[in-house]
Structure formats: C-alpha cells, structure tokens
Amino acid sequence: EHLVHHGMIATSEHLRMGTVLEGGVDYDNAIADMxxxxxxxxxxxxxxxxxxxxENRRGHGRVKIEAEGLTDSAPYDDFLATRKADxxxxxxxIGALAGLLG
Numbered sequence: 001e002h003l004v005h006h007g008m009i010a011t012s013e014h015l016r017m018g019t020v021l022e023g024g025v026d027y028d029n030a031i032a033d034m035x036x037x038x039x040x041x042x043x044x045x046x047x048x049x050x051x052x053x054x055e056n057r058r059g060h061g062r063v064k065i066e067a068e069g070l071t072d073s074a075p076y077d078d079f080l081a082t083r084k085a086d087x088x089x090x091x092x093x094i095g096a097l098a099g100l101l102g
Contacts, residue, residue: 012054012055025039025043027039033075034075034076034079036071037071037072037073037074037075037076037077037079038073038076039071040070040071040072040073040076041073041076041077043067043070044070044073046065047065047066047067050062050063050064050065051063052065
C-alpha cells in the first residue's frame with residue numbers, strides 16, 4: 001500500500017582495515033567434478049579481483065583473500081571454451097548480453 005516512492009533503503013556495515021575473517025567452503029561427496037571445477041574458478045576470480053561487497057567504485061571492499069586446496073579449474077575452463085558459442089547464444093536469448101556485444 002505504498003502510494004509514494006521513498007527510494008531504496010540501504011544500510012552498510014563496515015570492518016576496520018586489517019580485520020581478519022576466517023572461513024571456508026564446505027561441500028560433500030555429492031558435488032560433481034565439473035561443479036567443483038566451476039566453484040574453484042569462481043573462487044580464483046574472487047581472489048584475483050580482490051574486492052568484496054558493494055561500493056567498489058568508491059574504493060570500498062578491497063580485500064586480500066587467501067585460499068588453500070583449490071581444485072583444478074581446467075575442466076570448467078575447457079567446458080566454457082568448447083561451448084562458448086552455445087553459451088553466448090543462450091545468454092543472448094534471455095537478454096543477458098543486451099548492450100555488451102557490438
């Protein structure tokens with residue numbers, strides 16, 4: 001019953017520089033090898049990017065992520081390379097590439 005738009009309500013939580021967070025990713029034996037390779041690729045990209053959360057354009061969210069025991073992501077990388085045309089066709093069909101491709 002909101003008759004007047006009040007804009008987006010947003011909150012932020014901040015951590016002091018130097019704060020160390022520890023965690024992990026748990027999975028069981030039911031995970032397929034390809035899913036594990038995709039998870040590994042995603043974590044490697046997150047580590048490479050070095051940013052987490054919102055406000056990245058303002059310089060917030062810079063992090064150093066360290067990970068041990070990442071599996072080989074090559075099977076997923078190979079899958080993407082092999083199926084690139086099909087994946088792009090699908091993404092285009094759902095409008096996910098609007099404005100990205102010339």
